[in-house]
Amino acid sequence: MAHSIRLHKGIPRVNIRPKMPNRSTTPPHQSTNLVVCKWVFRIKRLPDGSIDKYKARLVAKGFHQRPGLDVNNAFLQGHLSENAYIAQPPSIEVLTTSSGVLLTQRRYIFDLLARTKMFGAKPIATPLVTDGNLILHSGIALTNYTKYKTLVGSLQYLYLTHPDLSYVVNKLSQFMHRPTSEHWIAAKRLLQYMCGTLTHGLFLHKANTFSLHAFSDANWARNKDDYISMGAYIVYLGCHPISWSSKKQRTVARSSIEAEYRLVAATTSEINWICSLVTELGITLPTLPIIYCDNVGATYLYSNPVFHSRMKHVAIDYHFIRDQVQSDALRVTHVSSADQLVNTLTKPFSRSCFQEVASKNYESRLASSPELHLEGAY
Structure with missing residues (x-):
């Protein structure tokens, strides 16, 4: 079961290579x-038998094809002489309107709630209580870990279209080896939140703007088990969130500035990769990418030419970001905490604050568009 949970982590990293131009999304004819x-999972091992990495691959079920179409030529080569239609990855729906495209996982959420007998539970407004600070040894240890691991593993697939779940799912995943009653209650609360957000998803508007910008934030030393900071970022192309992450940093930060600085370095790496991908697609960015950070001290260090001795232990990150800024590859600027769009990916919030930030990150309801209807969707 532990292997199964970790294998599912390979799913969000699936890439559609730009060198394969013969793929497009289109409504199928009758x-x-x-x-x-389907997803195929594999464990890659080192010569000594230890685990190197968990791999996930999305493959077409060629045996569903009609006789006469060579599967090898259709799926392994770059040039097709026939039109091959393949379904979207499991449980992801793509709904097209005149104003854009909606990505949703309604069917997957519906099945998950039905499987856990939580369908019809009372909806709640936030995925985690405001003062919720889950720790390792809170509550009574569960006698059967399987149910908890299965549920959290299923939830990991959901934040492909729900950035608002990133923090809670990551937090719940930290207790796989010893879940307790408190962790189980938090997981069930998240299902109650999903009852009220069954029709939510990511809406991608039709737009001509391709400006690239990101918000990064670190929650310094909030974890009472090891005091490792939580870091998160969201990268936007225009007004659309296209990449996000919420996870613990690798080491303990000695100050909030250090935690924020390491997070901006990770965000810079992600932006560099996206810039290279956008360039391969033949898209020219109209402006320099911008990273918004709400820590004044960290923002000051990016532009200050003096290298402080207190930052020697993060020298690599320091010079990496400085090099990017000085070469005009990107800009780092300060943003107030009130305008920080990634706050909900690092800590729990009250109902009003959470809903305000979440509504800015993605379009929520299918019912908000008159062209989309829920009736008969299942």
């Missing part, structure tokens, strides 16, 4: 033979 797909 007579189209649609080829479905």
